[in-house]
Amino acid sequence: MAATEQEILAGLGKIVNEITGIPASEVTPEKSFVDDLDIDSLSMVEIAVAAQDEFGAEIPDDQLKHLKTVKDVINFIQN
């Protein structure tokens, strides 16, 4: 069932694009959601909920604040 890093990255790119309008191609592993992609805390909640639906991995609120980069989210979902 485990999605590959590439599959998760592609899925996150679609979600981020849907919610913020940022092109999916800009959603790359090293990017910080806040500092690089300029995504605010409300949109991060939306992204987290959509990611849970997409990948079936629940992201608790106390974990969400530690997920700074796209790679952090990918790792969290894979584990």
Next chain:
Amino acid sequence: MSTNRVRVVVTGLGTTTPLGGDVASTWAALLDGRSGIRTLTEDWVDTVPAKFAGVAAVDPGEVLPRPEARRLDRYEQFALIAARQAWQDAGAPEVEPTRLGVVVGSGIGGISTILNAYDTYREKGWNRLSPYTVPMLMPNGAAGWISIDLGAQAGTHAAVSACATGAESIGQAIEMIRSGRADVVVAGGSEAAIHPLNMASFAAMRAMSTRNDEPHRASRPFDKGRDGFVLGEGAGIVVLESEAHAKARGARIYAVAAGVGITSDGHHISAPEPTGIGGKTAMLTAIADAGLSPADVRHVNAHATSTPVGDEIEARAIREALPGSPLVTSTKSMTGHLLGGAGGIESVFTILALSERIVPATANLDDPADGLDVDIVRGEPRKLPDGQLAAINNSFGFGGHNVAVAFTTA
């Protein structure tokens, strides 16, 4: 007293209405006498007695990028669209952020968001709610988004006075510039209330027309056959500016926002006070505030909503306050009643009537009510004379709010 005061001028206009997605298309439709009212096709129309409304001619979802649209209630979408139009129309003025203000309100606020979110909460739980639910439902949300869009830092306000909201917002904006708090203020009103609960609740008041077989003829202010108002949606926003600021940047000036009069009936929560003294005093106060004489007023965009009681009381107030035989019209005959947006769009129409010197006709006025004794424009638009003229936009709201805004030719 008024001679030393800061003069406030109108430099930008924006609207999205049942007649058109912008000012030019809406104004052309008004002069053509077209109706923006149509039969609703949603499933829920079977559950309410009034089955038609003035739906926005251009859906805001087609104008705004999707990521932006999904975090705004429909009333906020209308407001942001109209504000951006007005700002561009004003030439996107360069102004210090701390000298730029916003006064934009709504009569009801994000009610569709509230109701949809409550369904989501009950069916799926709290964590399925959009994190934007609160900013979408709050009635100051539109003002907040506009302030973000423009970087306005001189203060952001949201008047809430039911159907007087748009006019009251413009009145507050005039005061904001006069008091020295801002050089430029974006002001007006917005509403998106075509939802079955609103249609049912207004029907419970017996306030809405049920002329279901002829929706385009249902809004008929001042006509003997009127049987209630017709709900519309959209927004009207103006850019107001101190005359000094506008002239320094060479801005086009549509009109002078010359005065505002505000009274309250203190009488009944929804029914107008029967003598019309509140509306009359609001008009006279606006005229005095503008340094005008009552006879200077040559045009009134009436509040007249097509309810059996209100229109005749307003006609009496106009007759008693304004001896200059002003040309009276109710553009709600074509747009429907935009509630908190009404004073916004109707101020835009009043300003255009002055600047273009033409008054749109009141549609559907086939058989005027007895004893109105005011000069209501019907059939075809009528021209206003040359020279210095004044005009008034009236807006009255549930709660007993009476607002009159006086404009003069530039």
